[in-house]
Amino acid sequence: MPPRPVYLDYHATTPLDPRVWRAMEPYFLTEFGNPASASHAYGWTAAQAVQRARAQVAALIGASPKEIVFTSGATESDNLAIKGMAHLHHGRPAHLITTAIEHHAVLDPCARLEQDGFAVTRLGVDAGGCIRLPELQAALRPETILVSIMAVNNEVGVIQDMEAIGRLVHARGIALHSDATQAAGKIPVDVRRWQVDLLSISGHKMYGPKGVGALYVRDGLPLACQLDGGGHERGLRSGTLNVPGIVGLGEAAALAQAGLEEESARIAALRDRLLQRIVSRLDGVRVNGSLTQRVPHNLHLTFHGVEAEALMMSMPELAVSSGSACSSAARSASHVLLALGLSSGQAQASLRFGLGRFTTEQEVDFAADRIVACARQMRELATP
Numbered sequence: 001m002p003p004r005p006v007y008l009d010y011h012a013t014t015p016l017d018p019r020v021w022r023a024m025e026p027y028f029l030t031e032f033g034n035p036a037s038a039s040h041a042y043g044w045t046a047a048q049a050v051q052r053a054r055a056q057v058a059a060l061i062g063a064s065p066k067e068i069v070f071t072s073g074a075t076e077s078d079n080l081a082i083k084g085m086a087h088l089h090h091g092r093p094a095h096l097i098t099t100a101i102e103h104h105a106v107l108d109p110c111a112r113l114e115q116d117g118f119a120v121t122r123l124g125v126d127a128g129g130c131i132r133l134p135e136l137q138a139a140l141r142p143e144t145i146l147v148s149i150m151a152v153n154n155e156v157g158v159i160q161d162m163e164a165i166g167r168l169v170h171a172r173g174i175a176l177h178s179d180a181t182q183a184a185g186k187i188p189v190d191v192r193r194w195q196v197d198l199l200s201i202s203g204h205k206m207y208g209p210k211g212v213g214a215l216y217v218r219d220g221l222p223l224a225c226q227l228d229g230g231g232h233e234r235g236l237r238s239g240t241l242n243v244p245g246i247v248g249l250g251e252a253a254a255l256a257q258a259g260l261e262e263e264s265a266r267i268a269a270l271r272d273r274l275l276q277r278i279v280s281r282l283d284g285v286r287v288n289g290s291l292t293q294r295v296p297h298n299l300h301l302t303f304h305g306v307e308a309e310a311l312m313m314s315m316p317e318l319a320v321s322s323g324s325a326c327s328s329a330a331r332s333a334s335h336v337l338l339a340l341g342l343s344s345g346q347a348q349a350s351l352r353f354g355l356g357r358f359t360t361e362q363e364v365d366f367a368a369d370r371i372v373a374c375a376r377q378m379r380e381l382a383t384p
């Protein structure tokens with residue numbers, strides 16, 4: 001048995017890459033200056049570090065550095081994008097479109113705007129987890145101000161066709177936001193090719209630190225700021241910059257970009273191995289979400305006749321999850337799985353496996369053995 005539980009919850013958070021930590025450390029200690037201090041070298045050094053990180057983050061997503069706004073994470077980026085667009089239209093009829101499978105960081109700002117009088121359409125998805133383009137087309141109205149569609153789902157790892165979505169939305173002159181929290185550093189992200197106007201990312205989902213993220217804001221796009229103060233970040237997000245965090249996000253972005261192809265191939269092979277080692281020895285297992293339109297590090301399975309919570313509890317040597325970390329306290333069936341057409345019972349028999357940069361073949365084999373043994377045992381106990 002491994003000394004610590006095998007970590008298979010890379011969607012909830014990723015460990016900090018030691019190279020990211022080494023890049024950050026000086027900015028906690030010796031290089032502690034405030035980048036807004038324009039009158040001395042401490043400030044200049046910090047400002048240079050932020051500038052470098054801005055370029056690194058921009059390079060990962062095909063943006064230009066001036067289009068990057070640093071935030072506290074993807075939750076804040078999503079809120080700034082959605083409320084920031086909506087608040088430009090106060091007092092006028094306005095309509096937003098999103099999907100039923102978004103993270104709560106998108107769903108909840110939309111729900112709040114709905115309470116405030118905005119109209120919101122939530123698109124459903126097909127059994128594979130993808131939105132249907134004709135449905136999106138039909139939902140666009142003259143008063144639609146924003147479409148917000150996640151690039152990769154955080155539960156089932158399904159990738160949306162952002163390029164086709166971007167083409168369709170832009171042809172109508174409507175702004176497009178994408179929550180790319182689970183996409184950045186995992187698949188190629190290109191804001192120009194996708195024709196997105198706003199795009200959210202988070203440090204701790206790509207081997208960077210927690211509490212830092214970014215919002216890409218297309219040059220020239222008007223946006224109502226949500227945090228007033230000293231006018232940092234082009235007036236879009238006031239508050240002294242989190243320099244060590246931003247340096248970490250930048251380094252994480254650079255590492256992700258440099259290793260993307262090789263890392264994806266390695267992790268996809270491990271994910272396929274995990275799947276094969278489970279389904280070849282256990283009946284009644286179904287994969288949720290498309291296997292082809294999917295990020296390499298995600299596997300989401302339903303184990304028929306097995307209660308997922310109980311299965312997890314029976315395998316303390318594995319760190320896995322039954323859904324989104326942020327909403328798992330709620331204990332209700334996942335809105336994502338229900339949107340994919342699973343019954344509440346099927347949803348509650350499902351587990352998410354998230355693999356990542358530090359996952360090894362031995363860990364995958366150990367995990368598969370434990371999953372098979374524990375699921376079999378639970379089924380035996382359940383048969384009278």
Ligand SMILES: Cc1ncc(COP(=O)(O)O)c(C=O)c1O
Nearest residue numbers: 073074075103105154179181202
């Ligand atoms: C798709 C998606 N959006 C937003 C978030 C929120 O990110 P953060 O923790 O950086 O606020 C998460 C985190 O689970 C996520 O997976």
